[in-house]
Amino acid sequence: MSPRGRRPAGTDTRAEIVHAASRVFASKGYQAASLRGIARDAGVDPALVHHYFAGKRELFVEAMRLPFDPAERIGAMVAGPPEQLGERIAAGFFAIWEVPESRERFVALVRSAVSDDDAGRMLREFVAREIVGRIGAAAVSPDGGERAALVASQLIGLAMLRYVVRVPQVTDVPLARLVEQVAPTLQRYLTED
Amino acid sequence: MSPRGRRPAGTDTRAEIVHAASRVFASKGYQAASLRGIARDAGVDPALVHHYFAGKRELFVEAMRLPFDPAERIGAMVAGPPEQLGERIAAGFFAIWEVPESRERFVALVRSAVSDDDAGRMLREFVAREIVGRIGAAAVSPDGGERAALVASQLIGLAMLRYVVRVPQVTDVPLARLVEQVAPTLQRYLTED
Numbered sequence: 001m002s003p004r005g006r007r008p009a010g011t012d013t014r015a016e017i018v019h020a021a022s023r024v025f026a027s028k029g030y031q032a033a034s035l036r037g038i039a040r041d042a043g044v045d046p047a048l049v050h051h052y053f054a055g056k057r058e059l060f061v062e063a064m065r066l067p068f069d070p071a072e073r074i075g076a077m078v079a080g081p082p083e084q085l086g087e088r089i090a091a092g093f094f095a096i097w098e099v100p101e102s103r104e105r106f107v108a109l110v111r112s113a114v115s116d117d118d119a120g121r122m123l124r125e126f127v128a129r130e131i132v133g134r135i136g137a138a139a140v141s142p143d144g145g146e147r148a149a150l151v152a153s154q155l156i157g158l159a160m161l162r163y164v165v166r167v168p169q170v171t172d173v174p175l176a177r178l179v180e181q182v183a184p185t186l187q188r189y190l191t192e193d
Numbered sequence: 194m195s196p197r198g199r200r201p202a203g204t205d206t207r208a209e210i211v212h213a214a215s216r217v218f219a220s221k222g223y224q225a226a227s228l229r230g231i232a233r234d235a236g237v238d239p240a241l242v243h244h245y246f247a248g249k250r251e252l253f254v255e256a257m258r259l260p261f262d263p264a265e266r267i268g269a270m271v272a273g274p275p276e277q278l279g280e281r282i283a284a285g286f287f288a289i290w291e292v293p294e295s296r297e298r299f300v301a302l303v304r305s306a307v308s309d310d311d312a313g314r315m316l317r318e319f320v321a322r323e324i325v326g327r328i329g330a331a332a333v334s335p336d337g338g339e340r341a342a343l344v345a346s347q348l349i350g351l352a353m354l355r356y357v358v359r360v361p362q363v364t365d366v367p368l369a370r371l372v373e374q375v376a377p378t379l380q381r382y383l384t385e386d
Contacts, residue, residue, distance in 0.1 A: 113358055114307045124358050132362050149354065149362035150374055157350025161342065165306055165317050169325050169342035181343055185378045 014052050017042045021063040026118045030060060030125035057130055064109065067102045071130050078138035085138065086187030090179045093155050097163055098175065107164055127152070139190045150189040154182060207245050209235045214256040219311045223253060223318035250323055257302065260295045264323050271331035278331065279380030283372045286348050290356055291368065300357055320345070332383045343382040347375060 020042035024033045035056055039046040053059040061069045077092040078085065097103050112119040132152050136144035158178070161170040170178075213235035217226045228249055232239040246252040254262045270285040271278065290296050305312040325345050329337030351371070354363040363371075 111307050114304050120358055124360055127358075128360050128362060132360065136362075145362045146366055146374075149360060149366070152360070153350035153354050153363065154347050154378070155350065156353055157346035157348065160349055160353065161346050165313055165320075167317055167321050167325065167342060167345070169321060169329075169338045170346065173339055173342070181339075181382070184381070185347070188377070189374070 013042075013044060013048065017044060017049055017052060018059070018063050021059045025060060025063055025122050029118075029121045030056075030123075030129065035059070060126060065105060067099070067105055068096075071134060074131065074134045078135065082140070082191065083187075085190055086185070087179065087183040089135070089151065089186050090155075090183045093159075094175055094179060097159055103163055106159070110160070110164055135190075141191075147189050151186050154185055154189075158182065206235075206237060206241065210237060210242055210245060211252070211256050214252045218253060218256055218315050222311075222314045223249075223316075223322065228252070253319060258298060260292070260298055261289075264327055267324065267327045271328065275333070275384065276380075278383055279378070280372065280376040282328070282344065282379050283348075283376045286352075287368055287372060290352055296356055299352070303353070303357055328383075334384075340382050344379050347378055347382075351375065 017038065021033075021038045024038045024041050028037070033056065035049045035053070036046050038059065039049045042049075049059070053062070057071060058069065060066075073092060073096065077088045080088060097106065109119075109123060113123040114120065132145060132148045134148075135151055136146075136148035138144075139147040141147055158170065161167045162178075173181075210231065214226075214231045217231045217234050221230070226249065228242045228246070229239050231252065232242045235242075242252070246255070250264060251262065253259075266285060266289065270281045273281060290299065302312075302316060306316040307313065325338060325341045327341075328344055329339075329341035331337075332340040334340055351363065354360045355371075366374075
């Protein structure tokens, strides 16, 4: 029985593409997955994938049910005066995690990345390229990738202790204080020699 | 058939106690577990538990099959001149993770802590008390617990990216350079106002 109510044209095709994308990202990883391969898996013309999605990243965001596009948020965080880069990144990071729906989704993603090798590879490649890569482009120093990875390590460690494992010495600290403590660390990683 | 070869007296009783400890730590958490409760679960006299194990921490180390006692390592890291505290902690932390058996065991523990609520609580309580608590005691400032939690967050984030999820921008960095980058962060958390 197909539903009879009004529905935007192509909803099923679009959903098919998203499902195919989940499968292809999980089996091939983020790096090797292509819009063409996803179209093949979904049994549709590649042009149709391009019709619905601007690119691989946008399709990944939807396939992973991310509550927003991390690349867009990072773009907003890195824009602005370089002296407050660390503070903007720290504040922006926690602002995302403090939203309950985002937090739940991210905790679930961390769990799958840690326990499942395919999910781990997929997220590793996405984080390396779309998150570390973008923060790295904002670093002053030429080894931007390494600097951004240090930033990511500090933030991921805090997210682990505050939201995933919930160690009291971290969950008890007011958010503003956490930002104040961590911002200089991020600033140093990104801007000092 | 019981083995006939030579064997230290009480091996079975000791193993019984360790098994009971695994069960009790998992069901009650680290904090609420007691040597008396573990003795009861093992069906032995509490004095026998004390005969084999110096205390709850030593029993936990064995029940979790930790390759060494973290509290002892931390004791060694925090001893020495306070100006190099960050460097000693960073170097000591990576020295542990770079040993393959330790790394494998820790990756397994991180996986269980992240995916299983009981394991998560048990490890959270152990980390809060025996690791964060001990580093905190070395902090100059009165809010030592919070400072030590920041140290732990930086180190755990690095371990996640380097050993668990294996993001190339972190795995590619030579160890000495990682220590050099991270030591000032730990030093600042522990010693600055």
